[in-house]
Amino acid sequence: MNWWQNLQRGPQPLPPPRIYHREQWAGVLQGAEPGVEWRAEWTVVWWVEGSQGSHPAPASIAAVAIRDRAAPLARAEGVSIDMMQHVLAAELGHLKPITVGSPVWVGAENVHVELTEYSAALLLQRRERVAELAEIAHLRENVLSDLPHAVLWWLRRSGYNVEDALQKEAVFKQLIRIVSAEQTAQPWALRLAEALGEAMPGLEPQNRWDVFDQIQRLMKGYGHEGAADELARHLA
Structure with missing residues (x-):
C-alpha cells in the first residue's frame, strides 16, 4: 500500500499498548551437585498478546515458565556465584513466549542468586575433602x-x-x-572402595565420592542403615 492509499484511508487506530505485569518470585533451584541449591529471587515480567481472558491464571503460568527456563541453567557445572548471577540475568532478561505460538510472554528483572548456607558449607567441605584425597594419593603413589x-x-x-x-x-x-x-584384614567398606577404583580407573576424586554417596543412598533405600553407616565411617 503506497502513501496515496494511506492518505485516502485516513488516520488508523493505534494498536493497544502492551500492559506489562510484574510480580516478585523467590524460591530454590537445584545446583549441579547433589545437595547443592541456589536461593534465587527475581521480578517476573509478563504480558499477554491479545485477550487476557483466554488464560485463567497468566501470572502463575508466567512464574512457572520463567522458573523452568532457570532450572537447567542452575544445574550447570563449574559456575561461580558471580557468573551464575550474570548467566541467569542475561538469559531470563529476554521476554519470550512460554511456548511456540503462546500469547503469554515472560521474562525476569532484578535477578539475584546465591548459594544457601548449607550448600556453601557443603561445597567447601567437598573441596577440602578432594584436596585431602589428592594429597594422600600423591604421598602414596x-x-x-x-x-x-x-x-x-x-x-x-x-x-x-x-x-x-x-x-x-x-x-x-x-x-x-x-x-x-598388603592389608589382608581390610574392612569390607575399604575393599569395596578399592574395587570401585579398579573398576573405574581414572575416576576423579570428586566423582568417586559421588559414587560412594549414591551407594550409601541405595543401601538406605533397601533398609541397610547399618551398612550405609559402616561405609560412611570407613570412607570419612
Whole structure:
C-alpha cells in the first residue's frame, strides 16, 4: 500500500499498548551437585498478546515458565556465584513466549542468586575433602613409593638439609613398608572402595565420592542403615 492509499484511508487506530505485569518470585533451584541449591529471587515480567481472558491464571503460568527456563541453567557445572548471577540475568532478561505460538510472554528483572548456607558449607567441605584425597594419593603413589622419592621429597621440604634427610632414612623405609604393605584384614567398606577404583580407573576424586554417596543412598533405600553407616565411617 503506497502513501496515496494511506492518505485516502485516513488516520488508523493505534494498536493497544502492551500492559506489562510484574510480580516478585523467590524460591530454590537445584545446583549441579547433589545437595547443592541456589536461593534465587527475581521480578517476573509478563504480558499477554491479545485477550487476557483466554488464560485463567497468566501470572502463575508466567512464574512457572520463567522458573523452568532457570532450572537447567542452575544445574550447570563449574559456575561461580558471580557468573551464575550474570548467566541467569542475561538469559531470563529476554521476554519470550512460554511456548511456540503462546500469547503469554515472560521474562525476569532484578535477578539475584546465591548459594544457601548449607550448600556453601557443603561445597567447601567437598573441596577440602578432594584436596585431602589428592594429597594422600600423591604421598602414596609418588612420595612414599620408594626410598629415593621419599628422600628427595624430604630434601625439598627441609630446604635441602642433607644431614637431616640421611638421619631419617630408617623412618622413610618404615613408612614405605607400611604404605606399600598388603592389608589382608581390610574392612569390607575399604575393599569395596578399592574395587570401585579398579573398576573405574581414572575416576576423579570428586566423582568417586559421588559414587560412594549414591551407594550409601541405595543401601538406605533397601533398609541397610547399618551398612550405609559402616561405609560412611570407613570412607570419612
